[in-house]
Amino acid sequence: MCPAISRDEWLLDPGVAFLNHGSYGATPRAVLAEQERWRALMERHPTHFMSEELPSAVRSAAARIAAFVGARPNDLVFVENATGACNTVLRSLHLAPGDEILLTDHGYAAVRKAAEYVARRAGARVVEAAVPFPLQDAAQVVAAVSSRLSSRTRLVIFDHITSSTAVIFPVHELTALCRAAGVPVLIDGAHAPGMLSLDVPSIGADWYTGNCHKWLMAPKGSGFLWVAPQRQTDTHPLVISHGYGQGFTAEFDWIGTRDSSAWLSVPAAIDFHERLGGTKLRERNAALAREQSSLLARAWNTERGAPDALTGSMATIRLPLREAATAERALALRRKLFDDHRIEAPVNAFAGALWVRISAHAYNRPADYARLAACFHP
Numbered sequence: 001m002c003p004a005i006s007r008d009e010w011l012l013d014p015g016v017a018f019l020n021h022g023s024y025g026a027t028p029r030a031v032l033a034e035q036e037r038w039r040a041l042m043e044r045h046p047t048h049f050m051s052e053e054l055p056s057a058v059r060s061a062a063a064r065i066a067a068f069v070g071a072r073p074n075d076l077v078f079v080e081n082a083t084g085a086c087n088t089v090l091r092s093l094h095l096a097p098g099d100e101i102l103l104t105d106h107g108y109a110a111v112r113k114a115a116e117y118v119a120r121r122a123g124a125r126v127v128e129a130a131v132p133f134p135l136q137d138a139a140q141v142v143a144a145v146s147s148r149l150s151s152r153t154r155l156v157i158f159d160h161i162t163s164s165t166a167v168i169f170p171v172h173e174l175t176a177l178c179r180a181a182g183v184p185v186l187i188d189g190a191h192a193p194g195m196l197s198l199d200v201p202s203i204g205a206d207w208y209t210g211n212c213h214k215w216l217m218a219p220k221g222s223g224f225l226w227v228a229p230q231r232q233t234d235t236h237p238l239v240i241s242h243g244y245g246q247g248f249t250a251e252f253d254w255i256g257t258r259d260s261s262a263w264l265s266v267p268a269a270i271d272f273h274e275r276l277g278g279t280k281l282r283e284r285n286a287a288l289a290r291e292q293s294s295l296l297a298r299a300w301n302t303e304r305g306a307p308d309a310l311t312g313s314m315a316t317i318r319l320p321l322r323e324a325a326t327a328e329r330a331l332a333l334r335r336k337l338f339d340d341h342r343i344e345a346p347v348n349a350f351a352g353a354l355w356v357r358i359s360a361h362a363y364n365r366p367a368d369y370a371r372l373a374a375c376f377h378p
Helices: 029-044 046-068 082-091 109-122 138-146 171-180 248-253 266-275 279-300 327-341 366-373
Strands: 076-079 100-104 125-129 153-159 185-189 207-211 223-227 314-318 347-350 353-359
Touching: 029 046, 029 266, 046 076, 046 223, 046 248, 046 266, 076 082, 076 248, 082 109, 082 153, 082 185, 082 207, 082 223, 100 109, 100 138, 109 125, 138 171, 153 171, 171 185, 279 314, 279 353, 279 366, 327 347, 327 353, 327 366, 353 366
Parallel strands: 100 125, 100 153, 153 185, 185 207
Antiparallel strands: 076 223, 207 223, 314 353, 347 353
16 A cells, blocks of 8 residues: 655645545645646747647647546547536537436536526426435446436436545446436546546446546646547537637637646646556555545444445545534534534535545545544444
8 A cells, every 4th residue: 555645745734634635636736836837838928828839738738638537639628627517518418398317316516506507498307316325335326327217318417426425336337227228428527537547438428527636636627528429519618719610629628718727737747646656546545545434433333325345535424413414514513623623524414414524645644534533422
C-alpha cells in the first residue's frame, strides 16, 4: 500500500481533519503552479495565446485525459464540471409529451433538477428507480433500474459512484440492460476519474462525464464529457458559438473568451497522480476508506452503506443517533463537526437515517478518522 503523503503538498489547513475530498477535491501546490504558468502565458500576449496557442493546447490536454480514461481524443471534450455536462446532454435531447427520463433516488440532486426542467418544458416526466440502502450487492441496483424501464423511457441517467451514499454502481451491467431495451445511457461519473481505473468506451454508454477536480486533483472548473461517435452530431454545448457546425470538438473547445487554465493543467494533475502511485494510490485510498468505515461502524455499533465490493475511496456510515433524519439536522451536524471538532465531513439524511460520508486520499491517516469516531457514541 502507498504510504500517506505529506499534507505540505497541499494548501490544506493543518488543524482540520479533512475527510471530504469527495466534494470539491484539493489541488496540490504543484498543479496550482502549473495553472499559474498557463495564466501568465495567456496574459503575456492574450490575442496570440487565444487565437494561436490555445486551440492546440486544449486538444493536447484533452488527448492526455482521454488516454487516462481509455478513450480516443476526438471523442472527448472539456467542460467545467459533470453537472454542466449532464445539462448539455439533457438540453440536446429531443423529447415529446409522455416521454420519460429515468434516474435513481441515489442520483445527484442538481442533475435531477436539470432533468425535471428539461422534461417539464417538453411535457415529459422524470421517473425514479428506488435503489435499496444500505446495499447488499450490485444485483439490487440492476433490479431497481430494470423495474422502472418502460416503452416510454428515452434516457437513463445513473451515477458511476453516487455522491450522497458513496456507492459504486455496476455500470457495465446497467448499461447492457438499457441497451437491450433500446434506451440511451448517460453516466454521471463525477467521482470516478482518479478513484477508479477507467476504460470509458468499454462501458457501452452513450455519454459519460467525469470531474477532474475531485479525485484527480486538477483545478476547479475541469471536467470532461465523452460522447459515443454516433451521438456526437446531435450533442451540442450549452453555449453556441463560432464552432457550431464545424464538428464535435470544435463546438466545445471554443465557446467564447474564458480562462482555460484549469483544463490545460489537467496533464499536470495526471502527472502528480501518477507520481503518488497511480493504480497503487487508488488501491491505497480504497483500502483506507473500507478499513476506516468498518472501524467507525463497529465503534458506533451501526452499519456501512455498502460492502467492500461497492466501495471505493469514499464510504458512508450510519450515525448512532435516534432522531429525525432531516436535511436541516444533517447540515447542523456537519457544521457542528467543523465548528466544535475541526472535522470536515458531510452528513446526509437518506433512507430514514443520518449518514456521515468519509473520503480517503493520499494525505489522510487513521488518526483523522479516530477524531471522527470520538464525536459520537452508541
